[in-house]
Amino acid sequence: MINIAVLGYGTIGSGVVEVLKTNGESIRKRAGDKINIKYVLDIREFPGDPIMEILVHDVNIILNDPEVKIVVEVMGGIEPAYSFVKEALLKGKSVVTSNKELVAKHGAELLDIAKERELNFLFEASVGGGIPIIRPLNQSLTADEIVEITGILNGTTNYILTKMSDEGMNFDEALKDAQALGYAERDPSADVEGYDACRKIAILSSLAYGMQVDFEDIYTEGIAGITDVDIKYAKKLDARIKLFATSIREDDKNVYAMVAPMMIRANHPLYSVGDVFNGIYVRGNVIGDVMFYGSGAGKLPTASAVVADVVDAAKHLNKNIWTIWSSKKLELIDINFVKHRFFVRADRKKASISDMKKLFGEITEVPEVVKDETAFITPLITEKEMKAKKEHISGMLGSIRVRF
């Protein structure tokens, strides 16, 4: 029997308890031993819930119990999660977490502590919910040099964009719908502004390139500026707008990373990732394109990933699973020098197509969706050039990067 403790009895924590109960027998076979939840930590009480029998309020009971071999941290946020996790590792316990903030900020350090002690720090559930992506990156794509990772990593924004596209809602309506269904928080900024996706692509990039990618360095733009008119133009172009979290290694081996809405067409593997689903596209220099798809959030899919990590930790109780994520910082390319094509809308009275041709040279005109608008796609230009040219479009109504 292997004793574990669960820190946090919220959505994911209760999911972990449920999964271990539902699939206990097959999990025992996979882990080679029974997994027993000895403690659940939470500051709250849960009257009537059988969890009360093992509920504790003091983390030290867990940290000081040598019988606890694996600690599952599913509280979220940096503190006190960071202190608890670090202390657990220092006391010889492996840790499994679903906490993307914690992993993005302290992943390299916590992996080092685990490695020194032949323990494990596992975090499959921190990116893509139930989708296996951390383990495939670490253990399956090891023959490749990764040249691109692009993900639809935030289910809430993907739901909003899908609703806007499929049902013609505007942004506010789609957001309210997402909130009503529990997909979006009352304060939706972490999702809508792209901060959540930013932390997740920081984690994936750090693993893909083996060095620390600081999320603070990643250019991040959310979807709050996307209007129903943009969606109509996308349809006119046989395209969809998706919030992409992307990191790309260019020929000179430098990496850039960004989170931003992107127009894509049906030939992109992520085109059909709709609703609250997530998809992660990886390109390697020998494997070519691979894509992983599934539920990016939700109680049971996320708990499934957490419990799979518990199984792996149980199978490797005194053996570190090799993960390459050095604390050495990877300096990203300044986004100003990255090139894209941009879809641009402007007030025709202030910016005519011929004005735009003068400004950009070769452009691709887009038939108007709204009366008296100029709409076109620019040639491939740097972000810096685009910024400068925007200053010269007086009737500018919006721009979205294009990947087709």
Added chain:
Amino acid sequence: MINIAVLGYGTIGSGVVEVLKTNGESIRKRAGDKINIKYVLDIREFPGDPIMEILVHDVNIILNDPEVKIVVEVMGGIEPAYSFVKEALLKGKSVVTSNKELVAKHGAELLDIAKERELNFLFEASVGGGIPIIRPLNQSLTADEIVEITGILNGTTNYILTKMSDEGMNFDEALKDAQALGYAERDPSADVEGYDACRKIAILSSLAYGMQVDFEDIYTEGIAGITDVDIKYAKKLDARIKLFATSIREDDKNVYAMVAPMMIRANHPLYSVGDVFNGIYVRGNVIGDVMFYGSGAGKLPTASAVVADVVDAAKHLNKNIWTIWSSKKLELIDINFVKHRFFVRADRKKASISDMKKLFGEITEVPEVVKDETAFITPLITEKEMKAKKEHISGMLGSIRVRF
């Protein structure tokens, strides 16, 4: 330095040599040691190729060299691959293979031998080419009970069906096109008749359910009977025809498995898997739907998967990676008792819609694509019932299972 030997210098074997050369430095980091190819075995000579320096014709040189820790078998076919692999394991070497025939037939036995000796027998490349699917099934989806695996597992047939659908080719034209591009063999029966997909779904099912699924037990139907008229009807129904290799665990925990063409619509995760790509959809009882997509064949993608297994074997030189695949046979449900809906075409003069209504009860009529045809979709009925009813449709022109 870890010495390996490669058995077979064909497409995949030369790909393995190339990948280890191209990405040698990053592979060294991932494996924790340099991977050195000490021997390549082939009966042929390769004048002018630097491989000549390490080419041997006698497998015993490899089997008897204690410095060789990992043997890579990429010859294909049952013999002599089986004898070589078994002997290598018995002599204390881990084995990596891309050989689906070998794994489907002898996987359980070879895994047992490896387990007893704390060695590894790894076969990621045997299914789905470069797509990580074996390792995710073994190591990532461990918290779930798998209730369905459905794959588009054969690139050749998927290419043919895609060409028929996108470019209006008939079957023979599309097959010739695939042969011209090297996607199909001169004798295409292993692909076209579904035998290749059958072995692959046998492997995935054995891993998912932990017991031996004999490929001989799997009902297998190819795509040679699919006509351009069928494709036109599929389009009329907003559907596509895909060769599905599927195994499903029903409520009573019994499993059925089959390979057969299937009509699906855009809401199925495998709908957009086109061309020579493969896609594998897995449904777990807690994780829900996940899907893996990528190049299902090809020199470098397959070699990438082989080398990733070499890296894993190198990291686990004296430790068996736990894989649950007992040699105990899983008795599949008799396909006669499995239910589907069927799309049916018949000569209207011999089989009118009202005749069909009498025969099947509730049917869904499909507008005719070819003059004087009766086309419809049956209610959910067993394969046995369908076979019996077919006897009563004198002008029967074809039927395809429907999954929507």
